[in-house]
Amino acid sequence: MAWYSNSTSEKKKVKKDLWIRCSKCGSHVFISNWKENLNVCPQCNYHGSITSWERISQTFDDNSFKELFSNISPVDSLKFIDLNGSYHSKIESNIKKTGINEAVITGYGKINGIDAVTAIMDFRFLGGSLGSGTGEKILLASNFAYDNSFPYIVFSASGGARMQEGTLSLMQMAKTCAGVARLKQKKIPYISVLTNPTTGGVSASYAMVGDLNIAEPGALIGFAGRRVIEQTIGEKLPDDFQTSEYLLEHGFVDTIVERKDMKDYLSKVLGYYNR
Amino acid sequence: MERELNLVENEILDNELQKVSDFSDLSPWEIVQISRHSKRPILQDYLSLVFTNFVELHGDRFYSDDKAIIGGFAEIGKHKVMLIGHNKGKSTNENIERNFGMPKPEGYRKALRLMKLAESYNLPIVTIIDTPGAFPGIEAEERGQAEAIARNLTEMSILEVPIISVVIGEGGSGGALGIGVGDRILMLSNAIYSVISPEGCASILWRDAKFAPDAATALNLTAGALLKHGVIDQIIQEPLGGAHENYEEVADSLKKAIIKNISSLNTLSAKELVHNRFMKYSGIGAFLTN
Ligand SMILES: [Zn+2]
Numbered sequence: 028m029a030w031y032s033n034s035t036s037e038k039k040k041v042k043k044d045l046w047i048r049c050s051k052c053g054s055h056v057f058i059s060n061w062k063e064n065l066n067v068c069p070q071c072n073y074h075g076s077i078t079s080w081e082r083i084s085q086t087f088d089d090n091s092f093k094e095l096f097s098n099i100s101p102v103d104s105l106k107f108i109d110l111n112g113s114y115h116s117k118i119e120s121n122i123k124k125t126g127i128n129e130a131v132i133t134g135y136g137k138i139n140g141i142d143a144v145t146a147i148m149d150f151r152f153l154g155g156s157l158g159s160g161t162g163e164k165i166l167l168a169s170n171f172a173y174d175n176s177f178p179y180i181v182f183s184a185s186g187g188a189r190m191q192e193g194t195l196s197l198m199q200m201a202k203t204c205a206g207v208a209r210l211k212q213k214k215i216p217y218i219s220v221l222t223n224p225t226t227g228g229v230s231a232s233y234a235m236v237g238d239l240n241i242a243e244p245g246a247l248i249g250f251a252g253r254r255v256i257e258q259t260i261g262e263k264l265p266d267d268f269q270t271s272e273y274l275l276e277h278g279f280v281d282t283i284v285e286r287k288d289m290k291d292y293l294s295k296v297l298g299y300y301n302r
Numbered sequence: 303m304e305r306e307l308n309l310v311e312n313e314i315l316d317n318e319l320q321k322v323s324d325f326s327d328l329s330p331w332e333i334v335q336i337s338r339h340s341k342r343p344i345l346q347d348y349l350s351l352v353f354t355n356f357v358e359l360h361g362d363r364f365y366s367d368d369k370a371i372i373g374g375f376a377e378i379g380k381h382k383v384m385l386i387g388h389n390k391g392k393s394t395n396e397n398i399e400r401n402f403g404m405p406k407p408e409g410y411r412k413a414l415r416l417m418k419l420a421e422s423y424n425l426p427i428v429t430i431i432d433t434p435g436a437f438p439g440i441e442a443e444e445r446g447q448a449e450a451i452a453r454n455l456t457e458m459s460i461l462e463v464p465i466i467s468v469v470i471g472e473g474g475s476g477g478a479l480g481i482g483v484g485d486r487i488l489m490l491s492n493a494i495y496s497v498i499s500p501e502g503c504a505s506i507l508w509r510d511a512k513f514a515p516d517a518a519t520a521l522n523l524t525a526g527a528l529l530k531h532g533v534i535d536q537i538i539q540e541p542l543g544g545a546h547e548n549y550e551e552v553a554d555s556l557k558k559a560i561i562k563n564i565s566s567l568n569t570l571s572a573k574e575l576v577h578n579r580f581m582k583y584s585g586i587g588a589f590l591t592n
Pocket of ligand 1: 049050051052053054068069070071072073
């Protein structure tokens with residue numbers, strides 16, 4: 028179910044620490060300009076990946092964010108070993124590489140003055156894959172929203188369920204959706220923001236059942252992998268297949284919002300919550 | 303009450319685990335082969351061997367009737383239930399007609415419609431899982447495969463009637479879970495339940511599908527492993543050599559296990575059911591806290 032390529036080529040440095048090459052249009056952009064533009068390509072509007080902490084600072088009012096459940100990290104309970112070694116060693120290297128303990132940061136804060144609980148996935152950590160710890164944090168954050176009657180916003184960026192945790196990771200889809208269902212029962216807003224990529228088991232669980240599903244432009248969003256579908260049907264798929272724009276056309280997202288407008292959009296729609 | 307049930311179940315499990323040890327020499331990859339065996343009993347066989355008076359109900363009321371998932375009223379023992387399951391075939395023609403048991407969004411939406419009907423009629427739900435996975439095709443994506451599965455997971459978690467899910471063959475990832483959010487998850491002893499097919503996993507993590515046997519071991523997809531890791535609740539022992547060796551025997555075990563679980567879940571109120579289900583899924587997973 029989890030499938031993703033390692034196409035983080037926007038991070039490939041052309042000249043050391045100076046330029047970034049847009050993985051969509053190939054333009055070379057000064058890193059400072061790239062960062063200033065919220066990791067969006069000034070030439071083609073490609074929305075490059077950002078870290079959870081970058082997303083938090085773009086979304087929450089200054090100094091308002093408080094992290095929750097940061098004590099949770101993955102464990103190699105199946106003793107999973109593949110061609111590249113053990114899951115255990117991958118966990119350690121990913122924690123070291125990213126400085127975070129799981130593929131999601133959870134917490135709460137204010138968005139233009141409105142209280143909100145959030146879970147923000149980080150694609151750098153094992154491809155944003157949904158493992159037991161990831162699912163646990165997303166559930167605990169929804170429980171926190173439930174207990175405090177705060178709106179809940181999840182930003183997804185994930186290749187899908189984490190293969191190295193086997194069926195335990197599959198079950199996180201049911202676990203996170205059970206949390207969402209409780210919010211719906213209590214009529215607490217739940218907003219899903221789908222960013223590049225949101226695929227496999229994450230698209231087929233909490234990411235697709237928001238009261239509002241909001242996508243960033245050009246994000247890859249879908250259930251089955253492109254290659255798998257091409258093998259099944261024996262033909263090439265159109266370029267726009269499984270993009271945000273394709274999902275908007277087919278009725279599965281409410282709208283597409285550019286990164287620079289996301290904060291104001293979220294506070295605007297949460298302003299309609301009249302309970 | 304809950305403690306008594308656990309005791310009964312543990313007793314059953316002890317017996318079964320003893321029997322399982324007779325086959326402990328089977329590798330996970332061999333079990334994968336048995337779970338996909340061309341003569342392995344499918345839902346259509348159990349329709350008459352386990353259930354009676356199946357009244358099939360068709361269609362999702364939005365788009366079409368997906369033949370990869372069937373459902374309707376049925377009786378098992380003295381219980382009236384809503385029966386929903388993946389519909390594999392045996393012959394090539396059957397499999398083409400039923401899309402090899404790989405549902406499209408309309409299949410999951412039909413299943414949800416029938417589950418809501420069961421809730422409204424106060425009927426326990428029995429879901430029978432046997433699919434390679436949800437169908438990976440253009441039309442499935444176009445009509446919202448992800449949304450259909452996600453909605454089922456969300457809605458099933460708060461349904462106010464008992465849900466018993468039984469994996470009888472292949473539990474293929476989200477395509478299986480889409481009708482699998484049960485209060486009890488049962489598995490036949492040679493069934494598999496996995497986040498990804500061993501072939502798919504091997505082609506990603508080993509970069510070659512021929513490492514599927516290694517992936518099958520790593521994925522912990524057998525009933526024994528899943529019971530140990532707290533994913534499933536009960537193993538239903540198959541006859542020696544596998545379910546295909548004796549349809550009547552496996553059907554009898556399946557029937558007894560389902561009835562026993564219906565009886566115990568029927569003692570719970572709607573509120574208890576939903577609460578227990580939430581706690582059950584909240585508790586699945588392994589992670590560190592420090
Ligand atoms: Zn560009």
